[in-house]
Amino acid sequence: MDFSLTESERVLVDLCREFAQKEIATRAPVAWEEARCPTDLLREMGSLGLLGILIPEEWGGIGMSTVGFVAAMEQIGQADQSVAAAWQAHVTIGSLPLYLFGSDEQRERWLRPLAEGRALGAFGLTEPDAGSDARGIRTRAERRDGGWLINGVKTFISNAGTDMSFGVTLLARTESSEGQAPKFASFIVEKDTPGFTMGPKMRGIGWRGLDTRELYFDDVWIPEDRLVGDPDMGLRQFLQTLEVGRISIAALSLSLTQAVLDMGTDYAKQRVQFGQPIARFQAIQFKLADIATELEAARWLTYRAASLRDNGQPFLKEASMAKLKASRLATWAASEAVQIHGGLGYMLDSPVARFYCDAKVLEIGEGTNEIQHLVIARELGC
Ligand SMILES: Cc1cc2nc3c(=O)[nH]c(=O)nc-3n(C[C@H](O)[C@H](O)[C@H](O)COP(=O)(O)OP(=O)(O)OC[C@H]3O[C@@H](n4cnc5c(N)ncnc54)[C@H](O)[C@@H]3O)c2cc1C
Numbered sequence: 001m002d003f004s005l006t007e008s009e010r011v012l013v014d015l016c017r018e019f020a021q022k023e024i025a026t027r028a029p030v031a032w033e034e035a036r037c038p039t040d041l042l043r044e045m046g047s048l049g050l051l052g053i054l055i056p057e058e059w060g061g062i063g064m065s066t067v068g069f070v071a072a073m074e075q076i077g078q079a080d081q082s083v084a085a086a087w088q089a090h091v092t093i094g095s096l097p098l099y100l101f102g103s104d105e106q107r108e109r110w111l112r113p114l115a116e117g118r119a120l121g122a123f124g125l126t127e128p129d130a131g132s133d134a135r136g137i138r139t140r141a142e143r144r145d146g147g148w149l150i151n152g153v154k155t156f157i158s159n160a161g162t163d164m165s166f167g168v169t170l171l172a173r174t175e176s177s178e179g180q181a182p183k184f185a186s187f188i189v190e191k192d193t194p195g196f197t198m199g200p201k202m203r204g205i206g207w208r209g210l211d212t213r214e215l216y217f218d219d220v221w222i223p224e225d226r227l228v229g230d231p232d233m234g235l236r237q238f239l240q241t242l243e244v245g246r247i248s249i250a251a252l253s254l255s256l257t258q259a260v261l262d263m264g265t266d267y268a269k270q271r272v273q274f275g276q277p278i279a280r281f282q283a284i285q286f287k288l289a290d291i292a293t294e295l296e297a298a299r300w301l302t303y304r305a306a307s308l309r310d311n312g313q314p315f316l317k318e319a320s321m322a323k324l325k326a327s328r329l330a331t332w333a334a335s336e337a338v339q340i341h342g343g344l345g346y347m348l349d350s351p352v353a354r355f356y357c358d359a360k361v362l363e364i365g366e367g368t369n370e371i372q373h374l375v376i377a378r379e380l381g382c
Contacts, residue, residue: 003303009068016072020079028080037211039164046117053091059107060115066306070251077255081358082209088248089158094121097169101229101237122160124170132371141172150220161198161213167191171238184234188226195220206358245366246323250302253326253362257295260337263352291333298326317379324372327362334359
């Protein structure tokens with residue numbers, strides 16, 4: 001296997017490295033502190049083509065490979081996890097349902113602005129009573145007056161409430177006959193649609209720059225052209241989208257691990273105790289060596305899943321494995337890096353503390369790690 005980057009992927013990585021170091025690393029920590037989504041940065045990323053990274057040029061994107069996206073994420077996420085989280089939610093779950101399942105009219109009207117970086121996309125699956133159990137959603141869509149009437153509540157929805165959000169692509173339960181399995185369909189709801197409201201930005205342990213909210217749909221009527229894809233296959237469409245989202249969370253985890261490894265190494269070289277840099281102590285060296293080794297392993301899993309997708313092969317199991325391995329590594333590595341920093345690492349003023357706070361959600365979002373285990377076990381035939 002060879003995951004060396006092509007010329008266009010390398011150019012993209014250089015662009016992302018420069019933007020991440022010059023703009024994101026300097027401005028995003030302020031937004032994290034103020035618990036505000038830095039849409040100014042996201043707009044600038046849009047003007048660089050990054051908001052349409054996985055969407056073909058035909059629809060306003062730059063048509064990058066999944067491998068290229070992972071490599072770009074390694075740069076963006078090292079600078080700031082909230083910006084990277086908002087970006088990845090937009091380019092994968094926020095945009096892909098429209099690209100993969102939308103009609104050409106829908107792509108032109110709703111996907112193009114997302115891909116060109118003029119708007120931010122959101123994906124509405126989770127509800128107060130249905131997270132891991134996606135089939136348990138209660139939001140209903142009923143056929144009414146030539147369109148659909150939506151009622152329900154979504155929770156923890158990212159990117160729906162910013163000044164550049166377009167609305168949400170959501171999953172709803174539709175009518176099914178007595179005794180039949182429930183049916184699900186997905187719909188576009190624009191943000192100024194009557195009856196669609198939202199709660200305040202939620203406060204997390206980390207990802208404080210990410211805009212995550214509860215969304216309310218109270219007799220929201222939408223025309224028929226808002227139905228995305230097959231009216232009976234909405235759940236499958238959403239689950240298929242999440243497969244790419246898992247590669248993306250794995251890439252985000254790689255970036256976090258690289259960031260805390262670098263911080264831990266730099267600090268260990270300069271912090272002197274007992275008359276020598278703590279990097280000379282074997283206990284510290286072993287922590288850093290373990291993180292570096294595990295990072296390399298997680299990196300291979302993630303690039304492999306991305307490469308399978310690029311080659312049109314199934315990647316469900318590999319995406320789950322990459323997400324499971326990389327997110328576990330990120331939370332552990334962040335904790336070890338704080339340990340290397342001692343008391344300083346515990347203080348919110350130190351960047352390593354911010355990355356520590358940002359790590360935990362990687363084991364929860366886009367399918368918890370318990371759910372990744374279930375997916376992998378099912379793929380093994382259990
Ligand atoms: C910051 C953030 C952003 C998010 N953004 C979005 C978004 O944009 N769109 C969206 O739709 N959702 C979003 N989510 C929701 C996220 O996908 C869910 O939180 C996640 O899927 C878990 O669902 P839950 O929180 O309801 O937990 P639950 O499903 O209630 O799970 C609780 C615990 O039980 C475990 N569990 C559940 N079922 C099983 C089982 N069968 N076997 C073993 N263990 C099990 C879980 O692993 C977990 O540990 C976001 C969440 C967060 C925190």
